[in-house]
Amino acid sequence: MAKYIFVTGGVTSSLGKGIIAASLAKLLQARGFKVTIQKMDPYINIDPGTLNPYEHGECYVTDDGAETDLDLGHYERFLSTPTSQANNVTTGRIYQTVINKEREGAYLGKTVQVIPHITDEIKRRMTLLASKNEYDIIITEIGGTIGDIESLPYVEAIRQLQWENGKENCLVVHLTLIPYLKAAKELKTKPTQHSVKLMNENGLSPDIIVCRTEEPINGDIKRKIALFCNVTVDAVIEAADAETIYDVPLHMMQESLDVICLEKLKMPLRHEPDLKRWKEFLFKLKNPKSKVTIGLVGKYVELQDAYKSILEAFVHAGAVNECKVEVKNIHSEYLDKENVKSSLSGLDGILVAPGFGNRGIEGKIEAIKYARENNIPFFGICLGMQCCVIEYARNVLGYMGANSTEMDIHTAYPVIDIMEDQKNIIQMGGTMRLGAYGCEIDVHSKAYEVYGKQYISERHRHRWEFNNSFIEQFENAGMKAVGKNPETGLVEIVELPNHPFFIGSQFHPELKSTVENPHPLFVGFIKAAIISQSEKKNKTSLEAGMN
Ligand code: GLN
Numbered sequence: 001m002a003k004y005i006f007v008t009g010g011v012t013s014s015l016g017k018g019i020i021a022a023s024l025a026k027l028l029q030a031r032g033f034k035v036t037i038q039k040m041d042p043y044i045n046i047d048p049g050t051l052n053p054y055e056h057g058e059c060y061v062t063d064d065g066a067e068t069d070l071d072l073g074h075y076e077r078f079l080s081t082p083t084s085q086a087n088n089v090t091t092g093r094i095y096q097t098v099i100n101k102e103r104e105g106a107y108l109g110k111t112v113q114v115i116p117h118i119t120d121e122i123k124r125r126m127t128l129l130a131s132k133n134e135y136d137i138i139i140t141e142i143g144g145t146i147g148d149i150e151s152l153p154y155v156e157a158i159r160q161l162q163w164e165n166g167k168e169n170c171l172v173v174h175l176t177l178i179p180y181l182k183a184a185k186e187l188k189t190k191p192t193q194h195s196v197k198l199m200n201e202n203g204l205s206p207d208i209i210v211c212r213t214e215e216p217i218n219g220d221i222k223r224k225i226a227l228f229c230n231v232t233v234d235a236v237i238e239a240a241d242a243e244t245i246y247d248v249p250l251h252m253m254q255e256s257l258d259v260i261c262l263e264k265l266k267m268p269l270r271h272e273p274d275l276k277r278w279k280e281f282l283f284k285l286k287n288p289k290s291k292v293t294i295g296l297v298g299k300y301v302e303l304q305d306a307y308k309s310i311l312e313a314f315v316h317a318g319a320v321n322e323c324k325v326e327v328k329n330i331h332s333e334y335l336d337k338e339n340v341k342s343s344l345s346g347l348d349g350i351l352v353a354p355g356f357g358n359r360g361i362e363g364k365i366e367a368i369k370y371a372r373e374n375n376i377p378f379f380g381i382c383l384g385m386q387c388c389v390i391e392y393a394r395n396v397l398g399y400m401g402a403n404s405t406e407m408d409i410h411t412a413y414p415v416i417d418i419m420e421d422q423k424n425i426i427q428m429g430g431t432m433r434l435g436a437y438g439c440e441i442d443v444h445s446k447a448y449e450v451y452g453k454q455y456i457s458e459r460h461r462h463r464w465e466f467n468n469s470f471i472e473q474f475e476n477a478g479m480k481a482v483g484k485n486p487e488t489g490l491v492e493i494v495e496l497p498n499h500p501f502f503i504g505s506q507f508h509p510e511l512k513s514t515v516e517n518p519h520p521l522f523v524g525f526i527k528a529a530i531i532s533q534s535e536k537k538n539k540t541s542l543e544a545g546m547n
Contacts, residue, residue, distance in 0.1 A: 002130035003169050003265045006158050007141045008151075008206070010176035010195030015212045016248075017175050018071035020239060021141045022078035023249040024173070027258035029079055030249075030273030033136040036129055037075040038087040039068070040122070041143040042150035046092040050429045057305025061459045061511055062087070065435025071141060073309050073511070077316075078249070080514040089125045091150060097121055114153055122157035137265075146174070147198040159204045167207065168266045173257075174199065174206035175239070178213040178221070187215055189225050196229040207264055208235045210257065216240060235260055244315075246282055246515060249275065281319050281515050288324035292529040295344055297367045297384075298353030299360035301329035307353055309510035310381070316518035317526040325526060335363030340370050349377040349501075349529035352384030354461075354508065358407050365391045377501035377528040379521065382462055385504030386416045389466055389494060392479045406464050415474075417467040419490075425463075433460050437485055439492040439507070445482035447493050447503060450524035456483075458492070458507035465506065466491035501528030 007021045018039070025035045041048075048056050049067030060073040068088035075083055098121050102112050129138050142158075144151045162170040176192040196206060209229055211217055222236040229236075237255045242248050252258065253273060262269055294314065300306035311327060318325035330343060332352075344350060350371040352364050364384065368391040371378035380388045386404050393402035393415045401408070404416030425431045436457045441448045448454065468489060471481055483493025483505070496502035505521065513519035 001169070002133075002135050003137050003171075003267065004126070004130075004161065004165070005137060005139045005171045005173060005261060005265075007139060007173045007175060008146055008155075008158075008199070009142070009144070010146045010174055010199070011191040012177055013145055015175050015177055016239075016245075017141050017143075018074045019245050019248050020173075020175050020210055020252070021071075021139050022074045023252045024257055024261065025075065025137075025139050026078045026249040026275075026278070027253055027273050028137055028261070030275050030278070031258065031262075032270045032274075033267075034134060035079065035137045035139065036081070036083070036087065036135050037072075037079070037139040037141065038083075038089070038126075038129060039071050039141045039143060040126070040154055041069055041088070041090045042148065042154060043090055043143075044092045044095070045090060046096060046429055047088065047090060049432075053300045053306035054303055057303065058308045059461070060309065061434060061461050061508065063436040063457075063459065065430075067430060067434065067461070069143070070305060070308050073312070074245075076512075077312055077514045080516045086125075086128050089122075091153075094118060094121045094125065094153075115156060118153050119157045119160060122153055123161055126157060126161060136267075146195050152202065155199065155202045155204050159202065162204070168264065171208065171261060171264055172204060172206045173208045173210060173261070175210045175212065178211045178217060178225075180213065180215045187213065187217060187221055189221060189228070192225060193228045205230055207231060208237060208257070208260060210237045210239050212239050214241055235264075244282075244285065246278075246285065246315075249278065250282070277516050281316075284322050285315065285319040287322070288318065289322045290530055290533075291324040291326060292318075292348040292526065292533055293326045293328055293346065294349045294351055294526075294529060295328050295330045295347040295367070296351050296353060297330045297332050297335065297364055299332050299355055300353075301331050309508070309513070310351065310353065313510040313513035313519055313522045314526070316513050316515060317522035320518050320523050321526045321530060323526060323530055330367070332360030332363035332367070335360075335366050337366060340366045344370050344376070347376060348533040349379070349525060351525070352378070352380045352387055354382035354384060356383070356406075361387065361407055365394070369395055372496065372499065372502060375500050375532070377525060377532050378499070378503070379501070379525045380504035381510065382460075382506060382508060385494060385506050386464060386466075388502075388504040389415050389474070389479070392474065392477070393470070396479070397473055397477050404464055413470075415467050415470050416464050418463055419465050422463040432463050435459055437490075437492075437507070438487075439483045440486045441493065442480070442482040445480065445493075446495050446497065446501065446524075447482050447521075450503075451520045458505070458509060459511045460507050462506065466494070500532055501525060 009017045028035045047067045058070045060068045064084045066085040072083045217238045225236045226233040314325040364387045368388045393399040399413035402413035403411040405414045481491040494504045509519045509521045
């Protein structure tokens with residue numbers, strides 16, 4: 001039988017529950033246990049697919065096409081194992097299931113209520129992954145903060161599961177904040193005591209308390225928290241601010257979070273966590289031999305979470321190349337013909353981000369033109385790829401006003417067009433081309449060089465595609481469609497063979513980059529940026545020598 005660990009949050013949001021859950025999972029995995037993590041989000045949306053990135057950050061997509069919370073990205077980046085539809089549940093989905101059942105008459109005339117019907121459905125979802133018999137431990141992160149009205153049914157569901165299965169099978173790890181008051185020079189435990197009291201009021205108590213803190217917590221404070229929150233002293237864990245999120249598993253190992261969890265779950269420790277590859281990655285990350293600056297051109301750049309997976313993929317790809325990747329945010333909305341040179345000169349590479357709708361499109365196209373004409377390594381993802389097709393059509397093929405029909409329905413040159421099976425869709429949520437699809441790569445291409453294989457599978461989230469009726473014109477003019485879906489012929493990768501690195505992908509490679517498996521396209525892009533930088537330096541010193 002699988003064991004359950006629930007991770008709740010107290011005092012405030014943004015404490016990094018996802019990172020703590022992922023770090024704990026990593027340690028347990030490194031001890032040889034099969035672990036998965038799921039997220040329960042208490043909001044009413046069915047999934048975050050219809051949410052604006054400003055609201056909720058990036059929408060993460062799984063192989064099986066679920067539009068999910070960005071924490072699932074952390075789970076995959078830490079564990080290198082894929083998540084699925086079942087790993088993200090929202091209150092909206094819980095209610096949808098219960099209401100559908102009510103309409104089918106499945107409740108046989110009973111009054112449908114939060115308890116037991118909603119809590120039963122929550123419990124069913126909490127234990128769903130266990131039914132596969134694939135996991136030893138299932139970690140469930142509960143979104144929001146204890147005390148929120150929305151979280152109540154989840155707390156009640158955990159209480160019931162614990163009562164049904166016993167504490168040794170169901171553990172509660174509570175992540176809380178221990179603020180440091182500068183004026184008093186003191187760490188304060190009261191907010192934590194209050195958040196545990198709130199949990200107690202609902203019949204649940206934490207087994208382990210993880211304390212986020214900016215200052216080290218001494219033994220006295222640990223004892224105080226243990227006494228007033230009714231846990232053992234060794235179950236009070238310090239989680240100090242870390243240099244990078246990838247340090248957190250090692251911090252948690254020092255604090256024995258994995259050991260105390262396993263002891264409380266009455267499971268064997270097996271062996272010390274094997275973190276060899278993880279540590280190698282960290283060493284390279286912290287000891288770079290070079291540095292490149294990459295421009296991230298997008299319209300949500302003021303909110304870092306909107307491009308979470310892209311930023312993390314840069315961290316992974318930088319480490320393999322022993323190179324520090326500095327990302328310069330460039331707001332596509334404010335980029336134009338006049339300022340493009342001053343905004344982008346000095347960059348070693350330019351990535352044009354995914355997106356939806358018209359805002360910032362012309363800026364993205366200007367950035368691509370600049371990268372193409374100045375031989376700066378370029379990487380376009382999804383909308384970024386579509387924009388590089390539009391740019392080529394306008395400025396190389398001479399198709400004035402070429403566009404995607406997403407931006408201009410009446411364009412004379414619809415080089416990017418809506419997919420046939422998307423034309424009649426009116427429901428917005430979960431209806432894009434989502435999840436993993438295969439792609440066959442031309443062996444005579446940069447993309448093939450980068451991947452080192454011909455058949456790949458990547459994740460998608462789009463409604464528009466390269467319009468294949470223009471393919472010949474593009475190929476004759478020099479832009480090659482080097483990756484295609486073998487079943488439909490949909491163009492997945494375009495590139496310019498006579499440019500140092502100019503690749504656009506219709507899919508989202510950033511969603512599959514992990515610490516232990518950095519994505520080849522990102523690795524190749526950073527490599528190209530390093531080369532481009534050193535060539536630029538050589539050229540300048542040569543010119544200086546000639547003068
Ligand atoms: N808006 C474009 C489409 O739907 C691109 C989507 C994206 O960048 N994820 O096809």
